[in-house]
Amino acid sequence: MKVKNIGLRPISIKGKDIKPNQIADIEVKKQDVEALKLEIIEDKPKKSKKGGESK
Amino acid sequence: MTLWYGAQASVKIGDALSSVATDSTLESQFTGTDFSAEVKEIRFTGGEASVDVLNVMGDQVKEESRPGLKSVEFTMIFSDIDALEWFGGSASAIGATGYERISFSDKTGSKENKAILFKVTDGTNTVVILMNNAWFTTTGEISLAADGSAELTMTAVCLIDDYYVEDNIS
Numbered sequence: 001m002k003v004k005n006i007g008l009r010p011i012s013i014k015g016k017d018i019k020p021n022q023i024a025d026i027e028v029k030k031q032d033v034e035a036l037k038l039e040i041i042e043d044k045p046k047k048s049k050k051g052g053e054s055k
Numbered sequence: 056m057t058l059w060y061g062a063q064a065s066v067k068i069g070d071a072l073s074s075v076a077t078d079s080t081l082e083s084q085f086t087g088t089d090f091s092a093e094v095k096e097i098r099f100t101g102g103e104a105s106v107d108v109l110n111v112m113g114d115q116v117k118e119e120s121r122p123g124l125k126s127v128e129f130t131m132i133f134s135d136i137d138a139l140e141w142f143g144g145s146a147s148a149i150g151a152t153g154y155e156r157i158s159f160s161d162k163t164g165s166k167e168n169k170a171i172l173f174k175v176t177d178g179t180n181t182v183v184i185l186m187n188n189a190w191f192t193t194t195g196e197i198s199l200a201a202d203g204s205a206e207l208t209m210t211a212v213c214l215i216d217d218y219y220v221e222d223n224i225s
Contacts (some may be wrong), residue, residue: 009090014083032086036086
């Protein structure tokens with residue numbers, strides 16, 4: 001997902017730093033979004049399996 | 056030998072790691088907020104495992120105590136109440152006023168497990184300290200002198216089992 005740091009401080013997610021106002025493409029747990037003062041810019045939907053399995 | 060300076064240090068606070076993997080660096084597992092631009096001083100203490108003398112007939116032996124809590128104290132610029140959330144929990148919006156408030160509780164059992172990551176690096180050599188499952192033990196000591204700026208001092212502790220140090224200096 002794409003997230004924007006809307007807080008006043010830099011944040012660090014699994015070793016990747018995101019400065020204030022910076023947008024990053026990174027996976028973030030939903031519960032961390034508010035705690036880290038992030039705004040979700042784009043949330044990629046999970047890919048669904050197409051078709052059934054053939055015997 | 057490397058001399059470390061404050062300008063090479065960073066201090067980050069986040070939620071505790073559920074487990075610490077042994078095959079990746081501490082920093083790569085950590086998620087949190089960088090408070091480096093506000094921290095003026097940090098001090099790790101405690102974790103002592105004292106040794107006493109045990110006198111027995113005709114001899115002396117060393118008696119070992121189990122380690123105490125590891126402690127960190129840091130002094131930082133007091134700019135807002137975000138750091139106070141480490142002890143008091145998340146602030147809540149007060150209606151549509153634009154204010155947020157932390158309501159402290161007199162009950163036990165509500166402390167949040169935090170992770171405190173301290174790193175010094177010169178771009179090549181790096182030393183990292185992690186206190187995992189740390190509990191903040193103060194609501195924050197706030198001070199302001201007439202000829203100075205507002206400071207906040209916070210203290211946290213963790214079990215020695217949750218204290219990690221690592222470097223890449225051979």
